[in-house]
Amino acid sequence: MIREWDLLMQRQLLCSVIVTLAVSGSALAQEGRAGGAGQAGAPAVDAPAPRAATGHVQLGSSKEAKGYWEVRPGLGGTPRAGDVPFQPWARALAQYRTSRVDLYPPAVRCQPTSGPGFFNAPGFDFIEAPDLQSVFILNIAGPHSWRVVYMDGRSHPAGEALRPTYLGHSTGKWDGDTLVIDTVGFNEKQWIAGSYPTTEQLHLTERISRPGLKTLNYEATIDDPGAYTAPWTIRWSITPRTASSWIEGGEIFEYICQDDRNEDVRGD
Numbered sequence: 001m002i003r004e005w006d007l008l009m010q011r012q013l014l015c016s017v018i019v020t021l022a023v024s025g026s027a028l029a030q031e032g033r034a035g036g037a038g039q040a041g042a043p044a045v046d047a048p049a050p051r052a053a054t055g056h057v058q059l060g061s062s063k064e065a066k067g068y069w070e071v072r073p074g075l076g077g078t079p080r081a082g083d084v085p086f087q088p089w090a091r092a093l094a095q096y097r098t099s100r101v102d103l104y105p106p107a108v109r110c111q112p113t114s115g116p117g118f119f120n121a122p123g124f125d126f127i128e129a130p131d132l133q134s135v136f137i138l139n140i141a142g143p144h145s146w147r148v149v150y151m152d153g154r155s156h157p158a159g160e161a162l163r164p165t166y167l168g169h170s171t172g173k174w175d176g177d178t179l180v181i182d183t184v185g186f187n188e189k190q191w192i193a194g195s196y197p198t199t200e201q202l203h204l205t206e207r208i209s210r211p212g213l214k215t216l217n218y219e220a221t222i223d224d225p226g227a228y229t230a231p232w233t234i235r236w237s238i239t240p241r242t243a244s245s246w247i248e249g250g251e252i253f254e255y256i257c258q259d260d261r262n263e264d265v266r267g268d
Contacts, residue, residue: 046212046240049177052128057177057210059135060126061251068252069216071121071141072243075236078194083232090197090227097195105191107142110257112166114183115204116193116220116234118147125252135172135179140255149181156184164200166190181206192222193234199226214246215239 050058050065061067081094097103107113107120118124124139133152139145149172156162156169164187172181183204192198202224209217216238223231238244 046215049210049213049215052130054130056174058126058128059179059208059210059216060128065213065248067246067248067250068123068125069119069238070123070245070247070250071119072245073121075119075121075238075242075244078196079232079234084196085228085230085232087227087229093197094195097191105195106189110143111189112143112145113190113192114147114167114186115206115222116218117190118167119218122255123247123252138252140252141257143257144255149179156182164188168202168204175207177211178207178209181208197227198222198224201226212239214248216246 050062052058052062058065060069081091086094105113105117107117112118113120118137118139120139120141122140124137127136127138128134129136133150135149135151137147137149145167147167147170149170151172153173154171156171162169162185164185166187166189168183169185170181170183172179174180181204183206184202186198186200186202186204188197188199190198192202192204202222205221205223207217207219211217217235218237219233219235221231221233222228238246240246
């Protein structure tokens with residue numbers, strides 16, 4: 001029974017991924033190589049976003065505005081393959097992955113995913129830790145993992161000190177009310193968006209802003225000369241008009257991901 005339930009949940013999550021790619025890919029294709037908005041713009045009226053004592057916008061739950069960001073199928077961004085500047089080997093690998101009905105994205109197999117893939121259903125939240133000079137980004141799906149964004153002005157480790165990992169090494173800074181995250185040090189085991197591969201040369205730049213209480217804007221630029229001939233960008237927004245939304249007063253919940261180690265479905 002546990003085995004059957006695990007397989008059922010994997011199939012449901014895969015269907016969610018497929019729907020997400022179909023919806024977001026169609027919208028983003030209109031924006032060409034640079035990606036697209038992916039979601040409707042914010043309505044004219046939205047309550048002000050909460051602010052920290054330092055004055056900048058708080059991206060997630062706070063004492064004054066408790067909640068979390070719920071993700072529904074349709075959020076995300078995977079431009080059409082024809083709009084992504086693949087190197088030949090990367091295009092072939094992406095095509096192979098999508099041609100196999102028995103291959104699942106790493107997140108379905110309880111593996112961490114960074115960048116665009118981290119913001120997956122059912123949702124996520126941002127936690128600021130001023131004493132640690134860090135921002136933590138938590139998600140509910142996959143391995144129920146978290147990312148650490150160092151806000152203390154440190155540099156990335158260099159040479160052998162930069163160990164390749166799923167989530168990479170992230171540093172951040174505020175550009176007005178936009179959190180800019182710079183990440184390097186990735187391994188090659190994740191699918192950055194859809195079935196698209198990356199290499200250890202990946203340099204990811206994310207820009208996240210919250211212009212209103214229930215509005216969140218996200219942009220990610222993938223710069224990986226090992227897999228692509230030029231940088232390319234993904235964009236999406238959560239607003240009061242979208243299926244994904246700010247769950248006011250809500251809390252992220254426990255999520256158990258059961259990995260089936262007996263199946264060889266890596267595709268990497």
